[in-house]
Amino acid sequence: MDLIDGMLARRTTNGPFRPDPVSREHQHLLMRVAQAAPSHFNSQPWRFVLIENPDTIAQVAGIAGQSMTELIEGGVFFERYRRYFRFTEKEMEERRDGIHIDHLPGPLKPFTRQVFSDAGLKLMRQLGVPKKLGEDNRKLVAGSPLLLAVLLDKGEYRPGELSGFYSVFGMGAAMENIWNAVGALGMGIQFVSTPMEIPRHWQAIQDLLRVPGDLELMAVYRLGYLPHDQARPSIDWSSRHRKRLDQFVYRDTCEQPERE
Template sequence: MTIAARPETLLIQGMLARRTTNGSFRPDPVSREHQHLLMRVAQAAPSHFNSQPWRFVLIENSQTIQEIARISGESMTELIEAGVFFERYRRYFRFSEAEMNARRDGIHIDHLPGPLRPFTRQVFSDAGLRLMRQLGVPRKLGEDNRRLVAGSPLLLAALLDKTEYHPGELSGFYSVFGLGAAIENIWNAVGALGMGIQFVSTPMEIPRQWQAIGGLLRVPDHLELMAVYRLGYLPDEDRRPAIDWSSRHRKHLEQFVSRETCDLPETEPR
């Protein structure tokens, strides 16, 4: 889809160009003006009865960032070493452009360390996991993850107010929906500021590590820590991590849109 560069379409162009940053950021601090602007766009998101259940913590303190980075790196190493990560998420891995074109979802593993390239399709099998352990890949990935987080000038913790957030009830859904909208606003805004953003997900996979981050941030009982993101200004040249992927494919309309009922897939001109 091509949209003319008219002022009224710039927002849509920005949304279609949205990216997740897998690589490093520039070391420059994120300006307070930009931090507050991102909080304003988050605040503009819709929420149930205008409840605005989201809360955010802006983290610039180097010691805190370094400790969260350590936790994140250790979590990555533990997950890879145990095979837990691949077991949980194997179904999303694609190993060729043809596979991506057919499925149009998941992530294309297109960047691997040299010793693993001959074993691309087996890299996440039990045999591949044994080889990765022998080559020290779990530690390498953990260190890459630690460096990425440690080199981020700004971390953002997203929380929900438990007076609104009740898991298992509709209020729980409404709260998560609202927080998702707020985060999506941030995600769409960073590109206009020359910035990038990435989910710091590995500590969430290990409860004790997630609790440790909650302790670092002194999260009170009435708030629930939901996610942590790393943000910063993008460098001119992006260096890719040891194992990296691309995920720009999107499904065709008929793969996710129906007309009138679920029985009739929508079609689009090709």
């Protein structure tokens, strides 16, 4: 039951970590739980890079911050992910998916519904929102004591073939093991996703990590120990709602939703 309770309590950390280094013992434990994940034919196609070097972390942080600024400035982020944004508790209760933007600076609150319009984007630029979000993102990554890069062996990871699916499935299982384990260690984890949205920035991270030709960089995460009293970022969201059983589970055929 402790394991199940931990899985149900899983969180993503949107705020800062403590500056304390992540112990080598905990780093290796996280690698062990990743290693315990299932993979096709026990191929273990995943590879990991543990990044503690402050200069490397600072460079990744700069790339992440610049990526966020560009995505917001150009309207790409909101256009690409608009279907996941919720602005009221009622909407969250009905849909039970996406993220609820429930924490905003005062000047932005009256304009939440216009965020996807040209007028809303213009206002955000005038208020310096893209640069603010970019700098917030940079600080979060820069203040993380540990980054984790996840790669796949191209000998196993062949997109377009079943091996491609199997490899991504195994990598997902490995990362989920890590995600569920960090809570037991007093740690948090967050996906550093924005560089992936812009190819030249993603290439810059690959160059920084000296990724060889036989590996594919798939994702980067930031990790650290959680502070005891964590303040929310200036722009934040909640995503604790989950769909009801009848919204995602069926009985016998896809025509019969499962009831609670």
